[in-house]
Amino acid sequence: MAELELxxxxxxxAIVDVLSHAEERFVNxxxxxxxxxxxxxxxxxxxxxxxxxxAVEVSGGSAANTIAGVAALGGRTGFIGKVRNDQLGGIFRHxxxxxGTLFTTPAADEGPPTARCLIFVTPDAQRTMCTYLGASxxxxxxxxxxxxxxxxxxxxxxxxxxxxxPAKRAFVQxxxxxxxxxxxxxxxxxxxxxxxxxxxxxxxLVENHIDILFANEAEITSLYQTERFDEAAARLxxxxxxxxxxxxxxxxxxxxxxxxxxxPAVSLGPLVDTTGAGDLYAAxxxxxxxxxxxxxxxxxxxAIAAGEVIxxxxxxxxxxxxxxxxxxxxxx
Amino acid sequence: MAELELxxxxxxxAIVDVLSHAEERFVNxxxxxxxxxxxxxxxxxxxxxxxxxxAVEVSGGSAANTIAGVAALGGRTGFIGKVRNDQLGGIFRHxxxxxGTLFTTPAADEGPPTARCLIFVTPDAQRTMCTYLGASxxxxxxxxxxxxxxxxxxxxxxxxxxxxxPAKRAFVQxxxxxxxxxxxxxxxxxxxxxxxxxxxxxxxLVENHIDILFANEAEITSLYQTERFDEAAARLxxxxxxxxxxxxxxxxxxxxxxxxxxxPAVSLGPLVDTTGAGDLYAAxxxxxxxxxxxxxxxxxxxAIAAGEVIxxxxxxxxxxxxxxxxxxxxxx
Numbered sequence: 001m002a003e004l005e006l007x008x009x010x011x012x013x014a015i016v017d018v019l020s021h022a023e024e025r026f027v028n029x030x031x032x033x034x035x036x037x038x039x040x041x042x043x044x045x046x047x048x049x050x051x052x053x054x055a056v057e058v059s060g061g062s063a064a065n066t067i068a069g070v071a072a073l074g075g076r077t078g079f080i081g082k083v084r085n086d087q088l089g090g091i092f093r094h095x096x097x098x099x100g101t102l103f104t105t106p107a108a109d110e111g112p113p114t115a116r117c118l119i120f121v122t123p124d125a126q127r128t129m130c131t132y133l134g135a136s137x138x139x140x141x142x143x144x145x146x147x148x149x150x151x152x153x154x155x156x157x158x159x160x161x162x163x164x165x166p167a168k169r170a171f172v173q174x175x176x177x178x179x180x181x182x183x184x185x186x187x188x189x190x191x192x193x194x195x196x197x198x199x200x201x202x203x204x205l206v207e208n209h210i211d212i213l214f215a216n217e218a219e220i221t222s223l224y225q226t227e228r229f230d231e232a233a234a235r236l237x238x239x240x241x242x243x244x245x246x247x248x249x250x251x252x253x254x255x256x257x258x259x260x261x262x263x264p265a266v267s268l269g270p271l272v273d274t275t276g277a278g279d280l281y282a283a284x285x286x287x288x289x290x291x292x293x294x295x296x297x298x299x300x301x302x303a304i305a306a307g308e309v310i311x312x313x314x315x316x317x318x319x320x321x322x323x324x325x326x327x328x329x330x331x332x
Numbered sequence: 333m334a335e336l337e338l339x340x341x342x343x344x345x346a347i348v349d350v351l352s353h354a355e356e357r358f359v360n361x362x363x364x365x366x367x368x369x370x371x372x373x374x375x376x377x378x379x380x381x382x383x384x385x386x387a388v389e390v391s392g393g394s395a396a397n398t399i400a401g402v403a404a405l406g407g408r409t410g411f412i413g414k415v416r417n418d419q420l421g422g423i424f425r426h427x428x429x430x431x432g433t434l435f436t437t438p439a440a441d442e443g444p445p446t447a448r449c450l451i452f453v454t455p456d457a458q459r460t461m462c463t464y465l466g467a468s469x470x471x472x473x474x475x476x477x478x479x480x481x482x483x484x485x486x487x488x489x490x491x492x493x494x495x496x497x498p499a500k501r502a503f504v505q506x507x508x509x510x511x512x513x514x515x516x517x518x519x520x521x522x523x524x525x526x527x528x529x530x531x532x533x534x535x536x537l538v539e540n541h542i543d544i545l546f547a548n549e550a551e552i553t554s555l556y557q558t559e560r561f562d563e564a565a566a567r568l569x570x571x572x573x574x575x576x577x578x579x580x581x582x583x584x585x586x587x588x589x590x591x592x593x594x595x596p597a598v599s600l601g602p603l604v605d606t607t608g609a610g611d612l613y614a615a616x617x618x619x620x621x622x623x624x625x626x627x628x629x630x631x632x633x634x635a636i637a638a639g640e641v642i643x644x645x646x647x648x649x650x651x652x653x654x655x656x657x658x659x660x661x662x663x664x
Contacts (some may be wrong), residue, residue, distance in 0.1 A: 021650075050426075050427060052426075052430060053430050053431070054391065054400070054426075054427040054428075054430045054431045055423075055426070055427060055430070056388055056389065056390045056646065057388065057389035057390070058388045058389070059386065068386070081654060086419055087418055087419040087420050087445070088419050091389060093388075094381060094382070094384070094386075094387070095386040095387060096386075098384060098385050098386045098387070099386045113419070183657075204638060223465070314388065316386060
């Protein structure tokens with residue numbers, strides 16, 4: 001048998017998204033911070049779902065979206081994350097595999113149901129997320145397929161994993177195994193409140209264990225507790241090999257040592273739903289990176305993949321991403 | 333307590349749709365008749381799902397889509413149909429109630445899971461459906477809330493119900509209760525193969541029990557076994573009070589005694605997915621009808637609601653239907 005060789009393996013929460021349109025008022029009246037992610041328990045999830053409008057269900061999860069994006073671009077991918085053996089778990093498993101990703105983490109036979117994320121998309125296309133982690137919190141080191149991790153050029157971790165203790169241990173062990181195999185570790189800071197919850201851990205991680213860092217403006221300024229984006233970006237010099245800082249419509253910044261490249265955002269029509277924007281940016285970047293493209297090109301592929309995902313509801317690509325990338329890179 | 337007074341009550345299969353894009357070849361190779369509905373068992377559903385690409389889940393079911401559409405237009409609605417007490421059943425229940433529809437049919441505690449419909453949307457935007465009826469086949473007369481039926485100006489039935497024996501009995505008893513209360517009964521023929529399976533029953537129903545009939549061109553020509561649409565349309569004179577015959581981009585025809593009105597289709601942008609087109613046409617018509625509008629106006633509202641649902645993936649309205657209707661009726 002040929003040895004397994006993957007481009008990117010993702011480790012993250014295995015979540016089914018429940019998406020609905022909502023007015024600003026709905027979000028404000030419930031004390032939710034628009035644009036961010038709030039953790040909720042089962043009881044809160046049920047109460048909030050009862051108040052939510054008619055919805056659609058789509059497989060989600062931050063790292064899982066990124067992996068689905070890399071696979072859609074043509075990369076060889078694997079995913080590690082925990083579902084329950086229930087209907088939502090079956091949906092998650094189906095969708096990630098149907099996109100061509102290896103996914104072998106056993107489903108939990110008992111305990112809480114598959115994680116879900118209630119997403120309220122306001123008229124400005126911003127998404128506000130409330131996550132019930134469910135079976136994701138059962139995810140621990142025993143669920144990590146270390147052969148899968150060692151086989152991948154890049155192991156990609158989402159900061160959200162830090163919210164559950166066993167997942168955090170799985171995360172650290174996976175990173176160690178990847179590094180021991182001479183592989184690259186990438187991390188997304190995920191969310192500004194997630195950064196606040198775990199700031200000192202994240203600073204230690206970023207500065208000592210991570211090769212490629214993804215963060216948006218709110219996350220990186222929260223990490224370094226500064227209001228100035230340029231100052232936060234400069235702080236990363238020498239701390240990680242590559243940092244990718246996303247700034248919504250202002251595009252993204254690649255920080256590579258003392259070099260900095262600014263790459264514009266890509267618009268593919270009206271902004272419909274920002275869910276998955278950061279995840280798909282990471283997908284495009286990592287696909288380019290594992291194909292040996294130069295850093296500005298990797299960031300451009302990220303911008304194209306993000307541009308696609310924000311042009312429709314839901315966090316996974318719907319259009320033919322390789323065709324979009326070919327078309328847009330030709331026009332640069 | 334004020335007496336319950338509804339505009340439309342729907343009786344139908346309670347189904348969650350699983351929608352995915354697919355190539356023509358995928359549909360052809362599996363011997364599926366493009367554009368129609370095939371009944372499958374659990375084993376076939378699992379095998380087909382395993383071959384299906386990444387999907388989205390949305391509440392569906394033909395009569396349920398119609399009822400959701402009437403509710404979205406501002407009508408007072410109820411729905412009767414059977415889910416299992418599983419996660420998909422919870423999704424169906426949530427979505428129909430969240431849209432403002434009364435839905436009180438108890439979920440089954442045992443037996444097959446909630447029905448699902450695997451829908452393959454080909455590049456020409458046609459939908460090909462494979463339905464696993466699941467808990468829907470447990471639906472019978474005991475599940476019918478006759479008070480709900482008697483309270484509604486119109487009771488709307490989908491032809492698909494005819495595929496399961498107890499559902500068929502529920503259907504007939506509901507129709508009798510509605511008529512005894514002086515109410516109106518509407519039926520959709522649902523699908524040309526459904527018509528073939530139940531032709532003589534449907535002819536008896538249409539000619540003796542139904543006030544308002546919905547059918548598309550393939551269904552009505554199949555019912556009367558003629559290739560000529562105009563001949564089939566003429567056959568309906570005197571058989572039902574009103575017939576609504578839909579002809580895709582050619583618009584629809586209202587047959588009322590010896591009067592006939594041709595109403596154009598409404599396009600709201602590129603054709604994306606025809607799932608739910610007939611269901612939403614019926615929704616628009618029935619909303620107008622129960623508001624006392626004249627027949628051509630009712631058909632126009634149907635065309636607008638159908639135009640909206642084919643402009644996006646999935647069988648339930650996403651845009652503000654009352655606003656669309658106001659805008660388009662003003663421009664006639």
